[in-house]
Amino acid sequence: MSRLTESSAWFELVRHRQQMAGVSLRALFAGDSGRFPRYTAEACGILLDYSKNRVTDETLGLLMALARECDLESWRDDLFSGQRLNRTEDRAVLHTALRNRSDRPARLDGLDVMPEVRNVARRMSRFVDGVHFGAITGHTGRPFKDVVNIGIGGSDLGPLMVSEALRPYHNPNIRVRYVSNVDGSHLYDALDWLDPENTLFIITSKTFTTEETMTNARSARDWFLREGGREADIARHFVAVSTNQAAVQAFGIGPETTFSFWDWVGGRFSLWSAVGLPVALAVGMDRFDEVLAGAFAMDEHFRTASLDSNLPVLLGLLGVWYINFWQAGAHAVVPYDQYLHRLPAYLQQLEMESNGKSVDRDGRPVDYATAPVLFGEPGTNCQHSFFQLLHQGTQVIPADFLVAAESHTPIGHHHRILLANCLAQTEALMRGRTAEEAAAELAAAGTPPEVAALLLPHKVFPGNRPSNTLLYRKLDPYTLGALVALYEHKVFVQGAIWNINSFDQWGVELGKTLARALLPELTTGPTPDHDSSTAGQVRWLRERMAAGETGV
Ligand code: F6P
Numbered sequence: 001m002s003r004l005t006e007s008s009a010w011f012e013l014v015r016h017r018q019q020m021a022g023v024s025l026r027a028l029f030a031g032d033s034g035r036f037p038r039y040t041a042e043a044c045g046i047l048l049d050y051s052k053n054r055v056t057d058e059t060l061g062l063l064m065a066l067a068r069e070c071d072l073e074s075w076r077d078d079l080f081s082g083q084r085l086n087r088t089e090d091r092a093v094l095h096t097a098l099r100n101r102s103d104r105p106a107r108l109d110g111l112d113v114m115p116e117v118r119n120v121a122r123r124m125s126r127f128v129d130g131v132h133f134g135a136i137t138g139h140t141g142r143p144f145k146d147v148v149n150i151g152i153g154g155s156d157l158g159p160l161m162v163s164e165a166l167r168p169y170h171n172p173n174i175r176v177r178y179v180s181n182v183d184g185s186h187l188y189d190a191l192d193w194l195d196p197e198n199t200l201f202i203i204t205s206k207t208f209t210t211e212e213t214m215t216n217a218r219s220a221r222d223w224f225l226r227e228g229g230r231e232a233d234i235a236r237h238f239v240a241v242s243t244n245q246a247a248v249q250a251f252g253i254g255p256e257t258t259f260s261f262w263d264w265v266g267g268r269f270s271l272w273s274a275v276g277l278p279v280a281l282a283v284g285m286d287r288f289d290e291v292l293a294g295a296f297a298m299d300e301h302f303r304t305a306s307l308d309s310n311l312p313v314l315l316g317l318l319g320v321w322y323i324n325f326w327q328a329g330a331h332a333v334v335p336y337d338q339y340l341h342r343l344p345a346y347l348q349q350l351e352m353e354s355n356g357k358s359v360d361r362d363g364r365p366v367d368y369a370t371a372p373v374l375f376g377e378p379g380t381n382c383q384h385s386f387f388q389l390l391h392q393g394t395q396v397i398p399a400d401f402l403v404a405a406e407s408h409t410p411i412g413h414h415h416r417i418l419l420a421n422c423l424a425q426t427e428a429l430m431r432g433r434t435a436e437e438a439a440a441e442l443a444a445a446g447t448p449p450e451v452a453a454l455l456l457p458h459k460v461f462p463g464n465r466p467s468n469t470l471l472y473r474k475l476d477p478y479t480l481g482a483l484v485a486l487y488e489h490k491v492f493v494q495g496a497i498w499n500i501n502s503f504d505q506w507g508v509e510l511g512k513t514l515a516r517a518l519l520p521e522l523t524t525g526p527t528p529d530h531d532s533s534t535a536g537q538v539r540w541l542r543e544r545m546a547a548g549e550t551g552v
Contacts, residue, residue, distance in 0.1 A: 013059075238257070290481070
């Protein structure tokens with residue numbers, strides 16, 4: 001048994017879970033009109049309503065006790081003081097320094113990293129202004145109109161999600177596109193209709209070795225040269241964001257158009273660094289700064305608020321409650337906000353790459369569940385796809401709902417309809433519909449008794465399905481920054497409870513290694529060391545592959 005599952009708070013939670021087995025949310029609400037004010041917390045303009053969870057004061061007390069037994073507060077102090085929390089890569093975890101708005105230093109091995117952080121931010125700002133106001137142009141002197149960010153994982157999902165979320169703030173003269181997939185169709189479609197004279201490529205890669213990104217970057221460069229650009233013009237049309245200066249230079253991008261970041265910024269935590277350059281180009285540096293300010297406000301809240309009123313702590317511990325004590329294997333994120341349509345994809349990397357681990361910090365197998373499968377889609381679309389399962393499926397899937405009081409794009413009553421749907425879904429999940437209620441509704445609708453008997457079991461909703469709702473005034477840059485930092489810290493809280501390293505990702509290595517080995521075999525045929533399935537697929541594909549690959 002691990003230290004976690006032997007802790008007294010864990011034992012108490014196991015016992016308490018049995019007590020809660022027969023408790024329904026509907027009854028909890030009926031018996032307590034004060035549930036909403038008691039089980040809500042607010043910070044940085046975000047109201048978290050967690051009252052529709054299977055929790056009582058006792059549950060929350062025990063979860064807080066678990067957090068204390070797991071030294072959450074000292075882990076949190078270590079995060080903000082530049083400790084090398086990422087032990088397997090021997091790296092500090094200091095992405096919070098990137099949005100540090102205080103005059104406190106952010107120390108790494110005794111040295112303040114803030115001057116370097118501010119220096120890169122100033123360079124970014126000059127570059128963005130230069131592009132926006134025409135001082136920085138393409139090789140023929142035409143202003144840049146299209147920006148293509150080439151990157152994958154953290155070098156794509158964060159800036160892409162934020163660019164989409166801030167669509168109402170976009171500079172109308174700049175269009176930003178993102179290319180991540182090594183599937184040539186992605187680059188092909190992105191380059192369609194682009195004019196190399198006014199196209200700027202940002203090659204974003206922490207390592208500058210990632211196969212997908214480097215393949216796309218080389219193909220983009222080939223396209224640029226084929227469409228009339230010259231070698232000498234590449235420096236004006238390609239910029240890089242990376243920690244690997246040598247590889248950037250080898251690609252042909254000079255130091256003056258390279259924006260660096262540092263190994264103490266994990267890929268999936270990097271959007272606050274120069275990785276946010278495409279966002280800054282889309283919305284301007286002032287707006288990008290507002291995103292950072294919102295994230296900083298959430299950092300301050302997480303760093304200083306007591307555990308029981310701390311939004312990331314509450315979200316993290318509620319997740320632990322369901323994952324470890326109710327065996328919830330999945331978690332849904334449902335933004336009732338079209339501009340947040342890439343949030344679930346972004347959170348998939350954040351949560352699953354961070355906490356999808358089965359050994360603890362010391363390499364011992366864990367005897368408890370860690371990250372669940374995260375999925376989601378914007379509401380109301382998901383109501384017409386996977387919500388059937390949330391309401392009546394055999395698994396209980398906790399869900400986060402996010403919605404703004406105000407729309408960016410008010411059209412008629414659209415926003416009220418959106419809000420009503422969001423509220424209705426969490427209410428329906430919580431209340432359900434009993435057999436008696438369903439029977440009464442069928443009778444009221446004049447359904448013949450034999451038809452009603454047939455339909456009745458299908459019309460029953462078990463209810464008691466938990467959800468959190470995050471409400472905010474409007475999805476402005478500040479609120480967005482705060483929301484993203486909230487989820488980052490939630491992931492940190494869960495990693496601290498589970499005693500895992502949330503900052504490495506060794507699980508992505510094996511597939512990459514095997515792909516490198518298989519690549520030549522698609523030409524030469526499979527080597528004998530493969531299983532019959534892999535070898536059979538290689539042979540089948542070789543027989544059908546069209547000759548050669550052409551450029552975009
Ligand atoms: O998939 C693994 C990973 O290392 C992610 O953690 C990272 O965000 C992504 O690849 C991209 O890496 P890079 O920015 O070095 O190209």
